[in-house]
Amino acid sequence: MNIYGVFLKKQIRNYFFGSVIAVLAVGSLLLLSSLEISAVEYSRLLIVLLLSFSIMAITEVSVFMNQLKPIRTAMKEQRPTLAMLEEAYLYTHRMPRNAVQRILGPHLLGLSLPAALMTFWMIRTGLINLPYFYLLLVMVGAALVACMHALIEFFLTCSAIVPLIKEFRNRALDIYNVDFSLEGHVFVAIRPKFLISCMLIGTFPLFLFIMATHIRLDSLDSSSLAGLQSYWAWAGMVLMVGTLFSSIAAWLLTNSVQHPINELYKAMNNVKDGRLLQVQDEYSDEFSKLVAGFNMMVRGLQAREQQNRQLLDSYFTTLAVALDARDSYTAGHSLRVAEYSVIIGQLAGLTGQRLDDLRKSALLHDIGKIGVPDNVLFKEGNLTDEEFDQIKSHPVLGENILRQIEPVEKMAPYISGVRSHHERYDGKGYPDGLVGMSIPLHGRIIAVADAYDAMTSDRPYRKGMDHERALAILEQGRGSQWDPEFAGLFLAYFGKAASSEEEDVPGRAG
Known part of the structure; x- marks a missing residue:
């Protein structure tokens, strides 16, 4: 039998189970057995009950078949459209709520009203x-019976729809490669579900007992009106206390379930936003297992995140080393520029x-030189204008290279530094001729670090200058070629380092 057939069979079985329990059993065994009437009158009441039940069943079947459309x-179509599958998927999730509506309407209008x-x-x-007073009791009892039947049908339907939900999701994946998800949408909230369920469970048997007792006492001693009034004063108090107790218990139970769910939901949102935070385990029931499982998952994600960071760091360092290995004269240049940039960044409060x-951007700042021909990059004599233009193209080439790396958003933080590390504070740099604070932060910092290492490193056409001379040039270019703040921080740092123990200066070129 197909999935739809199995589902339909379960729904019919569930319906008759709920109907027999809530209507026939309660109505005939509890109410009718409490009445002291003749066998003929019993038969007539049973006929009324069966006729009303038939009207209710016909009404419910018609409503149910309409809800199944x-x-x-979607199930009968060999290749349903995506919209058809999505509608069926969402509608299946609504079935428990629709079951409540399907039960309450026919119960109250198809059973209670005709019977009354x-x-x-x-x-x-x-x-x-x-x-005639019994009619009022029956109407109230019928409303409670309808609620209990709806409650039974709700939970049975929640179980019955699971195969259908899986079927629609799998068919959408197989045919259209689309995965259906409610994305956290709630069709039936926990609070009203628990509150109504607990109140009904607590008050339904209590009310039936009180009502049946009244009928029984009234049948045994119909002359004692004062006794019945005293009984209802007592019964009303019992019913009120029972209802209050059920409400408080339902509220407490709801909170005890809703709180850990809310905490886990917040924690999942943190994970979604990249904050791998564990949940404090403060529960002594099965929710403790859920929290432990969630925290285990977070620890696994943290370990993987750490591995990914290490791999990414190695990737950036490998790229920088591979770039520097192209030219023996600039070996270690990218690593030193990254080190100097981090020093400036720390002094600036980053x-x-x-x-x-900033460090990764500095490691890759010269990656565009991969695209510059060797005969230009390693030329010992003076460069022609055309050759110098080729050299000046490396920031843009570097940006273009980084934009090819997927995912693009992961490279975005490094692009500005790579493109703008040859901009000058006075606007005479390249490639965009940016001025002052319009130059990106990474570009202004890397420019200082890059210039210092370039001046103190040996090149084919010149020997590197000494430390003091390079610092003097940086001082002269503060506010014109380099950002005055970052150049000043760098000068102050090396001034202090040089005055204490010159050989401890990181990256000093000989």
């Missing part, structure tokens, strides 16, 4: 000897991810 349509009208007619014509982004 989107599901039935037929019973009223029988009392009026003398076919049944019952007080920390955490911002400092790490």
Whole structure:
């Protein structure tokens, strides 16, 4: 049998189970057995109950078949459209809520109303000897019976729809490669579900007992009106206390379930946003297992995140070393520029991810030189204008290279530094001729670090200058070629380092 057939069979079985328990069993065994009436009157009441039940069943079946249309349509199609599958998927999730509506309407209008009208007619014509007050009790009892039947049907339907939900999701994946998800949408909230369920479970048997007891006492001693009034004063107090207790218990139970769910949901949002935070385990029930499982997952993600960071760091360092290995004269240049850039960044107050982004940007600042021909890059004599233009193209080439790396958003923090590390503070740099603070932060910092290392490193056409001479040039270019703040921080740092122990200066070129 196909999935839809199995589902339909379960729903029919569930319906009759709920109907028999909530209507026939309660109505016939509890209410009718409490009445002291003749066998003929019993038969007439049973006929009323069966007729009303039949009207209710016919109404519910018609409503149920109408509710099944989107599901039935999608299941019968050999290749349903994506919109058809999505509608059926969402509609299946609504089935438990629709089941409640399907039960309550026919119960109240198809069972209670016809039964009350037929019973009223029988009392009026003398076919049944019952007080009219019983009709009010029956109407109230019928409303409770409807609620209990709806409650049973709700939870049975929640279980029955699971195979259908999986089927629609799998078919969408197989046919259209689309994965359906509610994305956290809630069709039935936990709070009303628990509150209503607990209140019904607590008050339904209590009310039936009180009502049946009243009918029984009234049948045994119909002359004692004062006794019945005293009984209802007592019963009303019991019912009120029972309802209050059920409400408080339902509220407490709901909170005890909703709190850990909310905490886990917040924690999952943190994970989604990249904050791998564990949840404090403060529960002594099965939610402790959920929290432990969630924290285990977070620890696994943290370990993998650490591995990814290490791999990325190695990747950046390998690229920088590979670039520097192209020219023996500039070996270690990118690593030293990254080291100097981090020093300036720390002095400027950069920390955490911002400092790490600066370091990676500095490691890759010259990656564009891969695209510059060797005969130009390693030329010992003076460069022609055309050759110098080729050299000046390396920041843009570097940006273009980084934009080819996927995912693009992961490279975005490093692009500005790579493109702008040859801009000058006075606007005479390249490639964009940016001025002052319009030059990106990474570009202004790397420019200082790059210039210092370039001046102190040996090149084919010249020997590197000494430390003091390079610092003097940086001092002269503060505010014109380099950002005055970052150049000043760099000068101050090396001034202090040089005055204490010159051989400890990181990256000093000989």
